[in-house]
Amino acid sequence: xxxxxxxxxxxxxxxxxxxxxxxxxxxxxxxxxxxxxxxxxxxxxxxxxxxxxxxxxxxxxxxxxxxxxxxxxxxxxxxxxxxxxxxxxxxxxxxxxxxxxxxxxxxxxxxxxxxxxxxxxxxxxxxxxxxxxxxxxxxxxxxxxxxxxxxxxxxxxxxxxxxxxxxxxxxxxxxxxxxxxxxxxxxxxxxxxxxxxxxxxxxxxxxxxxxxxxxxxxxxxxxxxxxxxxxxxxxxxxxxxxxxxxxxxxxxxxxxxxxxxxxxxxxxxxxxxxxxxxxxxxxxxxxxxxxxxxxxxxxxxxxxxxxxxxxxxxxxxxxxxxxxxxxxxxxxxxxxxxxxxxxxxxxxxxxxxxxxxxxxxxxxxxxxxxxxxxxxxxxxxxxxxxxxxxxxxxxxxxxxxxxxxxxxxxxxxxxxxxxxxxxxxxxxxxxxxxxxxxxxxxxxxxxxxxxxxxxxxxxxxxxxxxxxxxxxxxxxxxxxxxxxxxxxxxxxxxxxxxxxxxxxxxxxxxxxxxxxxxxxxxxxxxxxxxxxxxxxxxxxxxxxxxxxxxxxxxxxxxxxxxxxxxxxxxxxxxxxxxxxxxxxxxxxxxxxxxxxxxxxxxxxxxxxxxxxxxxxxxxxxxxxxxxxxxxxxxxxxxxxxxxxxxxxxxxxxxxxxxxxxxxxxxxxxxxxxxxxxxxxxxxxxxxxxxxxxxxxxxxxxxxxxxxxxxxxxxxxxxxxxxxxxxxxxxxxxxxxxxxxxxxxxxxxxxxxxxxxxxxxxxxxxxxxxxxxxxxxxxxxxxxxxxxxxxxxxxxxxxx
RNA sequence: GCGGAUGUGAUGGAAUUGGCAGACAUGCUGGUCUUAGAAACCAGUGCCUCGUGCUUGCAGGUUCAAGUCCUGUCAUCCGCACCA
Numbered sequence: 001x002x003x004x005x006x007x008x009x010x011x012x013x014x015x016x017x018x019x020x021x022x023x024x025x026x027x028x029x030x031x032x033x034x035x036x037x038x039x040x041x042x043x044x045x046x047x048x049x050x051x052x053x054x055x056x057x058x059x060x061x062x063x064x065x066x067x068x069x070x071x072x073x074x075x076x077x078x079x080x081x082x083x084x085x086x087x088x089x090x091x092x093x094x095x096x097x098x099x100x101x102x103x104x105x106x107x108x109x110x111x112x113x114x115x116x117x118x119x120x121x122x123x124x125x126x127x128x129x130x131x132x133x134x135x136x137x138x139x140x141x142x143x144x145x146x147x148x149x150x151x152x153x154x155x156x157x158x159x160x161x162x163x164x165x166x167x168x169x170x171x172x173x174x175x176x177x178x179x180x181x182x183x184x185x186x187x188x189x190x191x192x193x194x195x196x197x198x199x200x201x202x203x204x205x206x207x208x209x210x211x212x213x214x215x216x217x218x219x220x221x222x223x224x225x226x227x228x229x230x231x232x233x234x235x236x237x238x239x240x241x242x243x244x245x246x247x248x249x250x251x252x253x254x255x256x257x258x259x260x261x262x263x264x265x266x267x268x269x270x271x272x273x274x275x276x277x278x279x280x281x282x283x284x285x286x287x288x289x290x291x292x293x294x295x296x297x298x299x300x301x302x303x304x305x306x307x308x309x310x311x312x313x314x315x316x317x318x319x320x321x322x323x324x325x326x327x328x329x330x331x332x333x334x335x336x337x338x339x340x341x342x343x344x345x346x347x348x349x350x351x352x353x354x355x356x357x358x359x360x361x362x363x364x365x366x367x368x369x370x371x372x373x374x375x376x377x378x379x380x381x382x383x384x385x386x387x388x389x390x391x392x393x394x395x396x397x398x399x400x401x402x403x404x405x406x407x408x409x410x411x412x413x414x415x416x417x418x419x420x421x422x423x424x425x426x427x428x429x430x431x432x433x434x435x436x437x438x439x440x441x442x443x444x445x446x447x448x449x450x451x452x453x454x455x456x457x458x459x460x461x462x463x464x465x466x467x468x469x470x471x472x473x474x475x476x477x478x479x480x481x482x483x484x485x486x487x488x489x490x491x492x493x494x495x496x497x498x499x500x501x502x503x504x505x506x507x508x509x510x511x512x513x514x515x516x517x518x519x520x521x522x523x524x525x526x527x528x529x530x531x532x533x534x535x536x537x538x539x540x541x542x543x544x545x546x547x548x549x550x551x552x553x554x555x556x557x558x559x560x561x562x563x564x565x566x567x568x569x570x571x572x573x574x575x576x577x578x579x580x581x582x583x584x585x586x587x588x589x590x591x592x593x594x595x596x597x598x599x600x601x602x603x604x605x606x607x608x609x610x611x612x613x614x615x616x617x618x619x620x621x622x623x624x625x626x627x628x629x630x631x632x633x634x635x636x637x638x639x640x641x642x643x644x645x646x647x648x649x650x651x652x653x654x655x656x657x658x659x660x661x662x663x664x665x666x667x668x669x670x671x672x673x674x675x676x677x678x679x680x681x682x683x684x685x686x687x688x689x690x691x692x693x694x695x696x697x698x699x700x701x702x703x704x705x706x707x708x709x710x711x712x713x714x715x716x717x718x719x720x721x722x723x724x725x726x727x728x729x730x731x732x733x734x735x736x737x738x739x740x741x742x743x744x745x746x747x748x749x750x751x752x753x754x755x756x757x758x759x760x761x762x763x764x765x766x767x768x769x770x771x772x773x774x775x776x777x778x779x780x781x782x783x784x785x786x787x788x789x790x791x792x793x794x795x796x797x798x799x
Numbered sequence: 800g801c802g803g804a805u806g807u808g809a810u811g812g813a814a815u816u817g818g819c820a821g822a823c824a825u826g827c828u829g830g831u832c833u834u835a836g837a838a839a840c841c842a843g844u845g846c847c848u849c850g851u852g853c854u855u856g857c858a859g860g861u862u863c864a865a866g867u868c869c870u871g872u873c874a875u876c877c878g879c880a881c882c883a
Binding site: 621752 | 800802803804805810811812813814818819822823824825826838839840851862863864876877878879881882883
């Protein structure tokens, strides 16, 4: 058969559609498999060659599962709320809904052209009212559970987007999206208490099968640390509370530091002789962007609070208090005890200000640098702790502090609560109403969805309010509780909202009574395999796990973890090895590849490019190689012989074995290499019989489904190859009769010897020394030791 | 600075986890076919001083045996940003 991709791709895509070949059925007697890829943000640029990589990978897994007889759910949808669409709409004076529609249509066409086996009947769109009704509903559940609260806080304010950004969206003091400067601004924001779930988000990682670097990223992001809170007496009578992970070093605390934003500065204003200096320092710190603050980190700065001192509760000594920006108001209590002998930052600060450095853990030279080792040190100069190891000292000191009422055991996290408000139009309206009498009230469930009103301008107001704030008739409403005049919240939700639960909606996407039926959730959840970008490990993945846990606590779903398995793909770089970007001019358009070489070639190439988890540069030459393989594969139908040779048959069964296991291990590249080898073997043998070729087509089907279907049909295969049973290999046919064993003399490889598979050591040895090359090497020497690993190698040691 | 990853032919990458380094593919060379080119097919292709030689960023070590384990070191990429 001559392979013309344009002729066959449309044909099979239409047939799959017509037969609903990939629809997940409601047959609950069948074992289910839920494979999930991150749904894309349908940007105006269209599909990027990076998109198909993870999609094809899980498409291969899904297709194999179907052929193995599983009921497979492999859905797709659109994460379509978001800033770029809104910005584009503003610029081009279009409605964001229209922009979204256009982009979705384009994306969908591109995905369909790739022959991905998504169940399009379950397509969802986060901007669909029927969808975001439930995003709002879940938000209200969080609100009612006390997990949503409004807080006046310093937020990251993008000077260009005029929008509040989450910490995660700020990169080096710049806006992640537009690159403009980010400044701090006080604003009242909706927050979600993700910190309340911090422990479970860490601990439950032990129950799931995520690749290790994802778990690590989440653990670091949550940043749980164990320690103690300790109260220090001050000359003002107030207690100054600090958090420390090293309560064992308390005897060595020679000064204290509070963050520039610490409220005690105001409180103690009257007694501070240098109040003006302190305030000047605070203002300087506030003016610095995060980026500058970090750059300045090389030299510690600060101001001593003149007129106030603290007391070390164990030594009873009076110690000074400083204000310095190396202490953060957002972590712990915003104040620290400084132990310069055993903390690098404190040490640096102490050197600048000439403060005493008292060694309390022996083992280093604290005059040279801080000794921070907690494994080897022994406590000294530490009263009741002297002679103990650090870990024992920690236990003892906490007991002591609690006994005396000075301090308590305490766990702290780096994770902060989730800033959930955006002052933008293109997002889910937050379904809350402010009543002067009743406070924030949820709108009744029967009024959901609270839809986005039509506005004239999508631009945020200059003062940073959402464009919805200008819609007075929409904003004015009545209190659902008391009926008095009230005002709607005008902020919208962040893009992360819709994607925090979309995997639940796929289970039952058209349900109007619930976000999904209990039965559907029971059957399909949890997701069996979820693949997505590494960049989402700390954001989307964490957020969606959090929402799932809340819904679990409320009894709506029965799995505490939504995803059983999580993997991550590497990026596809430009041909020059750099990240693909318009400015570099190294962008490859998937449409061009599909047009010129076909979808099967595109799929095959993206899987063959290298280790799935690693990034890899694009190579047009290698694309041709994959196309060549498919051309040669198609030509096999003209190379039919009545019966395959024994070599071909063995090669076939080895390939079945290899491809079957490689797909499970995400080693798609070597699976394809194995099929290429099989093809080479068949060419060498001059052809193969019909059954061999049909089986080959089925093996190739998950990778290159269009050509596989076409060849399968041509060879007389019944029904769709995509739904035919997955090939099974015959153990006997994979077995080798003989095996080549490498023989070394004194650890140096000399030759291989061919022996029967079941040969014992004596036989192998006899065969080995019978070989001339080996005999030469050991001639005149005594073999004093033989190292033999059955079927693996033989090494002769002689003298 | 801290954390993570990576380093193998001209190139992308393999290597059953300690046992023949370089599978598969690209590129290149030669051949067949062709007026010529492309395509296709066939053969070859790690390096050199051609040996009982050398070779997995570099330097050591463990081992009968190291791309794989250990120590040190260099380079590149990514993430985080003083988390007490």
